[in-house]
Amino acid sequence: MGLFEKIKSQAQDTSVQPTTSSGSGSSSGSNRVVPVTFTSMPETLAEFTALPQTAMQTPFDTAALLIAALCVYPLSKDESVAMISHLKGPTPMTPHDKSFLKDRMSQNNKAPFLGASYFDGATPKNEYSPTEPYTVTVSENPYSYSNEGYAKLFIKSGGADSARPITMRQAKDGKWYLWEYSSLLVDILSPESSNPWATREFI
Numbered sequence: 001m002g003l004f005e006k007i008k009s010q011a012q013d014t015s016v017q018p019t020t021s022s023g024s025g026s027s028s029g030s031n032r033v034v035p036v037t038f039t040s041m042p043e044t045l046a047e048f049t050a051l052p053q054t055a056m057q058t059p060f061d062t063a064a065l066l067i068a069a070l071c072v073y074p075l076s077k078d079e080s081v082a083m084i085s086h087l088k089g090p091t092p093m094t095p096h097d098k099s100f101l102k103d104r105m106s107q108n109n110k111a112p113f114l115g116a117s118y119f120d121g122a123t124p125k126n127e128y129s130p131t132e133p134y135t136v137t138v139s140e141n142p143y144s145y146s147n148e149g150y151a152k153l154f155i156k157s158g159g160a161d162s163a164r165p166i167t168m169r170q171a172k173d174g175k176w177y178l179w180e181y182s183s184l185l186v187d188i189l190s191p192e193s194s195n196p197w198a199t200r201e202f203i
Contacts, residue, residue, distance in 0.1 A: 002040075002041060003041035003042075003043055003071060003072070003075070006043075006075060007071070007074050007075060007112050007113075007116070030140065030141065030142040030144070031139070031140060031141055031142065032139065032140050033137060033138075033139045033140075034058075034060040034137070034138050034139070035120070035135045035136070035137045035138075036053065036060060036061060036063075036064035036135065036136050036137075036138060037133050037134065037135045038064075038068065038133065038134040038135070038136075039133055039134075041068060041071060041134060042068060042072070042083075043072060043075065043076075043079070044076075044079055045079055045082045045083055045086065048065075048068070048069070048072075048079075048083045048086065049086060051065070051068075053065050054086070055175070056087070056089075056175040056176050056177065057174070057175065057176070058176060059151035059153055059168035059170075059176040060138045060153065061176075062087055062168050062176045062177065062178055063136070063138045063153050063155060063166050063168065064136040064138055064155075065083075065087055066084065066087060066166065066178055066181055066184070067115055067118045067119070067136045067155065067184075068083070068115075068136075069083035069084050069087065069115075070105075070114060070115030070118075070184070071115035071116055072115075073101075073105055073111050073115065074111045074112045077102070081093055081098055081101070084101070084178065087177060087178040088177055088178045088179075089171060089175065089177035089178075090171060090177065091177075100182070101185070104182075104185035104186075105185070107187065108187055108190070110187060110188065110190075113127070113128040113159075113188075113190075113191055114157075114185070114188065116128040116129070116130055117157040117158050117159045117160075117188050118136055118155050118156070118157050118158075118184070119131075119134050119135060119136055119158075120134075120135040120136070120137055121158075122158045123158040123159070124158070124159055124189045124190065124191050124192045125192055127191045127192075127193060128158065128159070128191055136155060137155070137156065138153050138154070138155055139153065139154045139155075139156075139163065140152075140153050140154070141154070149169060149170050150167055150168070150169050150170075150179065151167065151168045151169075151170070151176060152165055152166075152167045153165070153166055153167075153168070154166070155184065157184075157188050158188075159188030159189040159190075160186075160188050160189070164183040164184050164186070165180075165183050166178075166180070166181045166183070166184055167179045167180040167181070
């Protein structure tokens with residue numbers, strides 16, 4: 001049973017492989033769109049750190065890895081926090097960071113589907129079930145690198161109207177570490193099965 005199946009099974013019960021990038025992606029001026037594809041989903045910190053993307057040589061990989069870490073949260077908060085701390089490198093999660101994450105993930109019971117919603121193919125209509133192979137599409141815009149040493153990228157959730165920002169910061173070791181991601185924790189539409197007002201097709 002894969003990660004997403006475990007999460008859905010757990011949600012019903014309570015009633016409440018390495019990854020690979022697909023290359024440099026397509027580009028148009030300063031508007032690259034980079035799909036990062038996961039052939040399997042990590043469930044533990046050991047599996048997470050074994051992924052080639054955890055070399056964090058590009059901000060696109062780091063951004064996509066955060067989504068994988070958020071997917072683990074409903075199964076193991078500790079493992080998820082450990083993954084995020086790994087991505088933050090020199091500035092691991094503080095007690096305030098952990099409390100903020102807990103608050104946002106518990107708000108409106110979105111923990112079981114928030115992370116999955118950022119994968120291609122996941123929408124409220126299909127209970128946020130990503131298409132396989134699991135792919136997170138990360139994009140930039142002409143202002144993504146306005147501040148030297150920082151990269152502000154964007155990821156689209158299937159439960160929101162517009163892409164949301166995530167910022168990475170490059171350290172002296174050349175790696176791109178997670179810097180700011182609070183916008184990715186904002187509410188999204190609930191799966192249609194749990195939304196009695198879902199009477200229109202989501203656009």
